[in-house]
Amino acid sequence: MPKKKVVLNFPPQLIDQPITYRLIQKYGLVVNILQARIAPNEWGRMVVELNGNGGNLEAGLNYLAELGVQVEPLAEEIMWLEENCVHCTACVAPCPTHALDVERDTMTVSFDREICIACELCLATCPYQAIEISFD
Amino acid sequence: MAKTIQEINEKIRQGKAVVLTAEEIIEVVKQKGSKRAAAEVDVVTTGTFGPMCSSGAYFNVGHANPRIKMGGGRVTLNEVPAYAGFAAVDLFIGATALAEDDPRNKVFPGKFSYGGGHVIEDLVAGKDVRLTAWTYGTDCYPRRALDTWVRLADLNEAALFNMRNAYQNYNVAVNLSDKVIYTYMGVLQPRMRNANYCTAGQLSPLLNDPFYRTIGVGTRIFLGGAQGLVVSHGTQHNPGVRRTEQGLPRTPAGTLAVMGDLKKMSARYLRGASFTGYGVTLTVGVGIPIPILDEEIMKFVAVSDAEIVAPVVDYSEAYPNCKPGTLAEVTVAQLKSGEVTVNGKKVITAGLSSYVRAREIAQVLKKWIAEGDFLLAEPLAPLPAPESGYAFKPLKERPV
Numbered sequence: 242m243p244k245k246k247v248v249l250n251f252p253p254q255l256i257d258q259p260i261t262y263r264l265i266q267k268y269g270l271v272v273n274i275l276q277a278r279i280a281p282n283e284w285g286r287m288v289v290e291l292n293g294n295g296g297n298l299e300a301g302l303n304y305l306a307e308l309g310v311q312v313e314p315l316a317e318e319i320m321w322l323e324e325n326c327v328h329c330t331a332c333v334a335p336c337p338t339h340a341l342d343v344e345r346d347t348m349t350v351s352f353d354r355e356i357c358i359a360c361e362l363c364l365a366t367c368p369y370q371a372i373e374i375s376f377d
Numbered sequence: 378m379a380k381t382i383q384e385i386n387e388k389i390r391q392g393k394a395v396v397l398t399a400e401e402i403i404e405v406v407k408q409k410g411s412k413r414a415a416a417e418v419d420v421v422t423t424g425t426f427g428p429m430c431s432s433g434a435y436f437n438v439g440h441a442n443p444r445i446k447m448g449g450g451r452v453t454l455n456e457v458p459a460y461a462g463f464a465a466v467d468l469f470i471g472a473t474a475l476a477e478d479d480p481r482n483k484v485f486p487g488k489f490s491y492g493g494g495h496v497i498e499d500l501v502a503g504k505d506v507r508l509t510a511w512t513y514g515t516d517c518y519p520r521r522a523l524d525t526w527v528r529l530a531d532l533n534e535a536a537l538f539n540m541r542n543a544y545q546n547y548n549v550a551v552n553l554s555d556k557v558i559y560t561y562m563g564v565l566q567p568r569m570r571n572a573n574y575c576t577a578g579q580l581s582p583l584l585n586d587p588f589y590r591t592i593g594v595g596t597r598i599f600l601g602g603a604q605g606l607v608v609s610h611g612t613q614h615n616p617g618v619r620r621t622e623q624g625l626p627r628t629p630a631g632t633l634a635v636m637g638d639l640k641k642m643s644a645r646y647l648r649g650a651s652f653t654g655y656g657v658t659l660t661v662g663v664g665i666p667i668p669i670l671d672e673e674i675m676k677f678v679a680v681s682d683a684e685i686v687a688p689v690v691d692y693s694e695a696y697p698n699c700k701p702g703t704l705a706e707v708t709v710a711q712l713k714s715g716e717v718t719v720n721g722k723k724v725i726t727a728g729l730s731s732y733v734r735a736r737e738i739a740q741v742l743k744k745w746i747a748e749g750d751f752l753l754a755e756p757l758a759p760l761p762a763p764e765s766g767y768a769f770k771p772l773k774e775r776p777v
Contacts, residue, residue, distance in 0.1 A: 327648060327734055328731045328733035329427075330728040330731075331729055333725075333727055334566070334725045334727035335571065345714065348732040349733055366564050366727070368428065368563075368650035368660070368729075369650060370490070
């Protein structure tokens with residue numbers, strides 16, 4: 242099944258609509274919400290991973306575009322520079338998905354970019370410039 | 378059967394010394410008992426790799442032609458100010474020094490991406506560093522300004538001189554307030570969402586020799602990847618704190634002042650570090666060999682993370698305002714598990730001291746000793762012990 246991580250920017254007039262529900266119900270997409278901020282009278286922002294069969298993924302993205310939701314690819318990517326890392330483990334506490342994690346037997350830090358949601362909470366915690374953010 | 382340092386050194390020279398790390402010895406003592414282990418093992422090596430702010434380096438940069446008197450003037454290395462209040466071309470740079478135009482915390486929290494610790498790392502890595510000086514002229518030192526590249530290999534003497542390293546035990550930092558705080562113990566999330574600790578635990582030098590029976594003035598050590606020395610007890614040395622039944626301090630206690638030849642060190646074990654919203658520092662690798670002179674010392678080095686306790690301290694209110702009191706006591710084993718319980722709440726833990734690199738340092742030191750490249754030094758004088766009455770005092774402010 243094709244998978245895609247995207248950022249959805251919702252204009253304020255759309256936030257009262259059950260858009261995520263439609264993506265699931267009408268287009269059969271698996272919607273994994275990685276990060277979301279929706280508030281009255283503001284642009285909403287959601288980072289989602291969309292997973293769908295056949296043309297459903299494309300159809301779902303077209304539906305969003307027609308509604309006026311701006312769809313962008315997830316452009317930020319967290320880079321773990323292993324050669325700079327000293328394995329102090331300071332970065333693991335704020336990581337919400339355990340993308341940055343510790344192998345407890347050896348106390349070695351590892352990074353799984355597949356499950357990283359680029360929330361950036363780790364950036365301020367690394368004293369050794371071993372975590373960087375890159376923009377596509 | 379007691380051994381002496383001379384006897385152990387003889388075994389090291391012959392390549393016959395039995396050396397284990399402070400991590401490896403734990404299982405050996407469990408299996409064989411401390412008496413047999415003490416008879417069979419000669420040296421146990423420790424290690425630690427953590428941010429240690431009271432670190433710095435001094436240099437003699439050599440005389441320029443015509444001569445310049447940097448003493449009494451202003452000097453920078455890669456724009457970071459160095460202290461020049463010595464003879465003409467001797468300098469000292471401290472780990473936490475920042476360039477004059479560093480934004481610091483003007484936009485909070487500041488990044489502190491470069492400072493004294495990074496200058497030391499760059500020099501040790503063999504990089505060119507820009508030396509700039511402005512001063513007054515004299516009859517014998519007429520020159521007033523200097524701007525040049527220098528590198529470590531071209532300097533005369535270069536020594537790492539750290540007035541406080543290898544703290545015996547350390548606080549676990551939490552934040553009880555409602556907002557994020559940025560501390561020397563890292564970023565602390567509000568309402569105690571994380572607990573940050575900084576100890577090598579069972580590998581930590583002074584936790585393996587809690588009463589300073591073998592570590593003293595003149596002890597030869599691993600420092601920054603080379604051989605160094607303990608030159609004194611460190612600043613804030615505070616041996617008289619409360620201890621566990623085994624004699625382990627329950628709060629920060631002893632410290633060491635250490636030095637060594639910077640030219641022989643490696644950037645792998647001396648790293649500049651940036652603490653968001655706080656400042657810069659130097660992360661230092663220290664390893665200390667402990668000669669197994671008798672069974673008591675073997676019992677001390679067999680200490681494991683489950684027996685070492687550290688105090689949990691609030692850094693939002695208690696620490697900044699010097700309010701005594703700890704929220705809880707947790708073991709290093711619990712801290713390393715990734716979660717501790719404080720006042721009934723489960724809190725995620727994160728470290729600041731690298732256990733991985735502490736283990737590596739203990740292994741390197743073990744190899745040096747086993748291969749006969751590193752002999753133990755007899756201490757010239759002991760460090761102030763718990764019963765000495767030596768204590769760390771707060772500043773008494775007096776009206777001016």
